[in-house]
Amino acid sequence: MLFNSYVFIFFFLPLTFAGFFLLGRTEKYSLGTAWLVFASFFFYGWWDVRYVPLLGASIVFNYLVGRRLENQPGHKPWLILGIVVNVLLLGYFKYTDFFLSTVNTLAGVDYFDLPHIILPLGISFFTFTQTAYLVDAYRGDARNESFLTYCEFVTIFPHLIAGPIINHKKMIPQFVAKETFHLNYDNIAMGISLFTMGLFKKVIIADMLSPWVKDAFTNADKLTFLEAWIGALAYTFQLYFDFSGYSEMAIGLGLMFNLRLPVNFNSPYQAKSIIDFWRRWHMTLGSWVKDYLYIPMGGNRHGEIKKMRNLFISMLIIGLWHGAGWTFVIWGGLHGLFLMINHQWRRLKIQLPNFVNWGITFLCVVICWVFFRADSISSAFNILAAMTDITGFALPLDSSWERSLSSTSIAFVEWHIHRPFHQCLLVLLFLGILLYKVKNPILWMEKFKANWKWFIGTLIVLLYTLYNTNSYTEFLYFQF
Numbered sequence: 001m002l003f004n005s006y007v008f009i010f011f012f013l014p015l016t017f018a019g020f021f022l023l024g025r026t027e028k029y030s031l032g033t034a035w036l037v038f039a040s041f042f043f044y045g046w047w048d049v050r051y052v053p054l055l056g057a058s059i060v061f062n063y064l065v066g067r068r069l070e071n072q073p074g075h076k077p078w079l080i081l082g083i084v085v086n087v088l089l090l091g092y093f094k095y096t097d098f099f100l101s102t103v104n105t106l107a108g109v110d111y112f113d114l115p116h117i118i119l120p121l122g123i124s125f126f127t128f129t130q131t132a133y134l135v136d137a138y139r140g141d142a143r144n145e146s147f148l149t150y151c152e153f154v155t156i157f158p159h160l161i162a163g164p165i166i167n168h169k170k171m172i173p174q175f176v177a178k179e180t181f182h183l184n185y186d187n188i189a190m191g192i193s194l195f196t197m198g199l200f201k202k203v204i205i206a207d208m209l210s211p212w213v214k215d216a217f218t219n220a221d222k223l224t225f226l227e228a229w230i231g232a233l234a235y236t237f238q239l240y241f242d243f244s245g246y247s248e249m250a251i252g253l254g255l256m257f258n259l260r261l262p263v264n265f266n267s268p269y270q271a272k273s274i275i276d277f278w279r280r281w282h283m284t285l286g287s288w289v290k291d292y293l294y295i296p297m298g299g300n301r302h303g304e305i306k307k308m309r310n311l312f313i314s315m316l317i318i319g320l321w322h323g324a325g326w327t328f329v330i331w332g333g334l335h336g337l338f339l340m341i342n343h344q345w346r347r348l349k350i351q352l353p354n355f356v357n358w359g360i361t362f363l364c365v366v367i368c369w370v371f372f373r374a375d376s377i378s379s380a381f382n383i384l385a386a387m388t389d390i391t392g393f394a395l396p397l398d399s400s401w402e403r404s405l406s407s408t409s410i411a412f413v414e415w416h417i418h419r420p421f422h423q424c425l426l427v428l429l430f431l432g433i434l435l436y437k438v439k440n441p442i443l444w445m446e447k448f449k450a451n452w453k454w455f456i457g458t459l460i461v462l463l464y465t466l467y468n469t470n471s472y473t474e475f476l477y478f479q480f
Contacts, residue, residue, distance in 0.1 A: 001046040003195075003249045004202055004469055012043065013253070016157075020257060024181030032181050033148050036257070040155035044121070051120040055155070061085060062130040063150050069137035070144065082134040090127045093119055098324035121478060122161040124321060126154055128288055133168040135292050142168045149175045158253035162246055162477040164264040164284040171259070180258040187255045189450035194252030196462045197441045201245030203465050205431070207473050209238040212417050212424060213373065219416040220379035224394045227416055228386035230424045235373045236366050237431045240269065242476045243282070248441060263442050269435040272357035274338040274364060275346075285321075289314050308343070312336035322372070323479070327380060331371040338364050358436070396421050 001008050016039040023032040045052040065082040069075060100112040133153075136142035144150045152175050159166055174180055216223060216231020223231065247264035254261040268281035278286050294314045300307040312333070319332015352360075367384065374380035386392055396415030417424060448454075 001043050002474065003246065003253075004199055004473065006466075006469070009466070012039070015039075017256060021181070021183055027181075029176070029178070029181050030146075030148060033152055033175065037148060037151045037155060040152070040157040040160060043157040044155065044160060047121045048118075054120055055126065058086075058089065058126065058130065059151055059154050062134060062154075063144070063147055066130075066134055066137045066142070066144065066150075069134060070142065073138060073140035075138070079134055079138040083131060086127050086131050086134075090123060093117055093123055095320075095324045119479070125163050125165060126160065128165055128285075128321075129154060132165070132288060132292055136168055143172075145172060145176050156254075156259070158250040158257075158259075159261055162243070162250075162475055163282075164247055164250065164262050165288050166261060166284070170262075174259050177258075182258075184258050186450065187258050189454070190445055190448050191252040191255030192462075193448065193454065193458055194248045194255065194441065194445065196252075196458050196465070198245040198248030198250075198252060199469075200461055200465045201241040201248070202473075202475065203469050206238050206242035206245060206476075208427075209234045209241070210473070212419055213238055215417040215419075217373055217375065217379065217383070220374065220382040222416055223383060223386040223392075224413060225386060225389055225392040226394070226421070228383050230417055230428065232366050232370050232383065232387060233428050233432070234424070236269075236369050237428065237435070239369065239372075239476055240265075240435070246475045246477065251442070263440075265440060266442070267435070267438075267440045269362060269365070270358070271361050272354055273361055274335065274342045277361060277365060278335070278339070285318065289318055293317060308340045311339050311343070315339060326377055327371045327374050330377065330380075331368050334364075334368045334371065338368075 001012060003009075016036070019035045019039070020032050023035055041052060041055070044055060062082060065078055068078045069082075072078065096117055097114045100114055104110045104112060133142055149172060153166070153168060153171055154160075156166075212234040213231060216227060216234065219227075244265040251261045251263070262284050264283050266280040266283065268277055271277035271280050294310055297310045297313065298306055299310060313336075315332045315336030316329060317332070319328045319330070319335070322328045322331070370383050370387075371377075371380045374383065394411040394413045397412050415421065
């Protein structure tokens with residue numbers, strides 16, 4: 001079930017909301033929790049009910065192992081068992097085809113038939129969420145109230161499919177607090193605002209850019225200089241508006257139920273270094289990797305060389321977590337390399353103007369996104385080659401400038417992006433300025449006050465967005 005679908009907005013959400021708070025009024029809070037857990041499983045099963053037992057089995061296994069670790073903190077065999085089973089589960093569903101196809105490629109012979117295993121929705125997120133819980137329990141930092149609240153922790157529908165990744169220690173107290181089960185009109189108003197903003201980002205902006213991106217990346221070997229840049233920038237903005245839109249919708253939905261989910265984005269394209277970018281982009285994943293991977297590997301405690309090694313390995317794993325393909329590994333490796341360079345640059349204490357820092361950072365991010373989106377390594381290199389080949393500068397046939405520039409040496413070619421050139425140019429320029437200048441919508445909420453102006457404005461945006469929700473479009477991060 002998609003947040004941007006009519007069935008979710010007009011049926012699932014109102015029924016779940018009403019049932020939760022009606023049960024909360026009876027002060028039988030376990031019933032309210034059970035209702036939310038049932039609704040979350042239903043939400044997950046709407047995609048494919050066959051994978052509900054898999055989610056349930058994962059929850060039961062991790063809960064039982066976690067209880068052992070809660071009772072015996074520091075007991076490493078139980079922690080290893082839990083982590084190994086989680087990694088094997090994720091590896092089987094996500095990486096079997098990747099591993100077998102890589103072996104076939106290296107051998108030059110198709111030794112293995114690819115099983116083409118369907119990736120269960122959200123498996124990366126609920127696996128990371130539960131693995132973090134096991135580590136916290138091992139450290140003595142996590143304790144469950146009940147199996148029911150643990151089920152809610154894993155399955156709560158706003159975050160289940162694509163995050164943000166939540167922390168057990170921070171969320172469990174919210175799940176059992178009495179005030180969670182009673183209506184809070186300020187939270188509801190703030191939640192509706194954030195949900196509407198996120199829905200607008202997804203439906204109006206990200207989905208508008210989607211065809212441009214598809215046109216560019218499916219014609220990677222035919223692109224001109226301008227087409228390649230339009231495709232790369234369009235994807236850079238599409239991914240941000242799609243994923244940050246989802247995250248804001250998730251945070252908004254959580255607020256409607258008096259739950260404060262963690263912020264996942266903080267204007268990442270305003271970053272002035274790659275280090276700063278990763279403090280702003282997919283913040284819950286960055287925190288997870290730092291706390292449960294980078295620091296346990298040694299972090300920066302054992303000298304500069306090992307620090308660089310740990311950084312690079314962490315980014316490779318982030319790349320592989322995003323997708324079973326060498327393009328994702330290269331994307332993670334490039335970010336690891338850029339982070340290493342960034343850290344050494346800071347040691348030299350060389351100061352550059354902020355705009356130069358921003359420009360270098362943004363360029364590095366755009367280059368990396370080309371690998372992230374490309375269907376293959378060769379396609380990525382084709383696009384990057386076109387982006388750097390100024391001799392391939394050409395305008396589209398039938399453009400409004402063709403007549404006035406026909407006497408110049410500028411070439412006119414068949415355009416592979418099926419949108420007017422001036423429209424692409426203006427939209428991308430506007431979005432670039434917007435993302436560079438405007439602060440994150442989450443920060444607006446710090447001074448939020450519901451009033452009639454808010455109500456009318458939110459209603460207009462919501463109705464306009466719902467009117468334009470006329471096609472089935474998944475969120476990009478569902479595939480990860």
